[in-house]
Amino acid sequence: MELFRFASSVYGQPVLLGASWNLLPWFLGAGGAFIVVHAIYKVVTGSSGA
């Protein structure tokens, strides 16, 4: 998986454009995974704190 977007310069060299948009699902997934893990932790422990 590529982390960055590149284009070619007029000399044929790679030029950094920015971060790869293929990372977007990973950031969304990290948020979803956090919710799932925390919710399971709360159910298992039954604690009322953070």
Next chain:
Amino acid sequence: VGARKTDRVVRHHLPDRLYHWIMAAAVLTLLGTGFLPILGWKFEWVTAHWIAGLMLAALVACHIVRATVWLDFWSMVVGYDDLRSGWLAVGQALGRKGPPPLKPGKYSLLQKLYHFAITAVVLALVATGILMLLKIDTPLWRRNPYWFSDHAWGVIYAIHDLCAMSVITLLIAHVYFALRPEKLWMSRSMIIGWISNADYRSHHDPARWPQQQGGE
């Protein structure tokens, strides 16, 4: 919600609540205008994006001044007691015996860590976003993209992109905690401004967050 005024402890004053919700509108606008075109929704997004970005930058500047001059700046800074309490909380979660975690002041350790993370990300977004304004024409200025080399622009865009995607993760966690049933007493205060005296006493250490009504 129907508590008498003497049973209330002010948690968020009106200017701070307005700041929070206007900032939320600006961030959602920025996320929508930033990511929907990438996901295939074609519309003229640039103007709305830079206007919302400037609004966010102005709000952040106001918040920094207000938090430094009028609010208790140190209430959001991680201190020794927070770290000690966090260590005790981890021990408790792992089933270790020992004293319970300390009650927090106005903000808990996790809230302070979250605030630190979102501060770093938003400041990076604002800084890179202001630089990116050099790439567009607006009624206020003309574009001048030659301030930086192609590589430098790539780095600026990469930082902006990564921070923008990080905001999505942080926002998901923020909304999740705000909607959890045991946090609603606190989330509600971002709308109505106050928490009950009972919540103040049960969730906070009055010595670390002294409040007139709550201390009575």
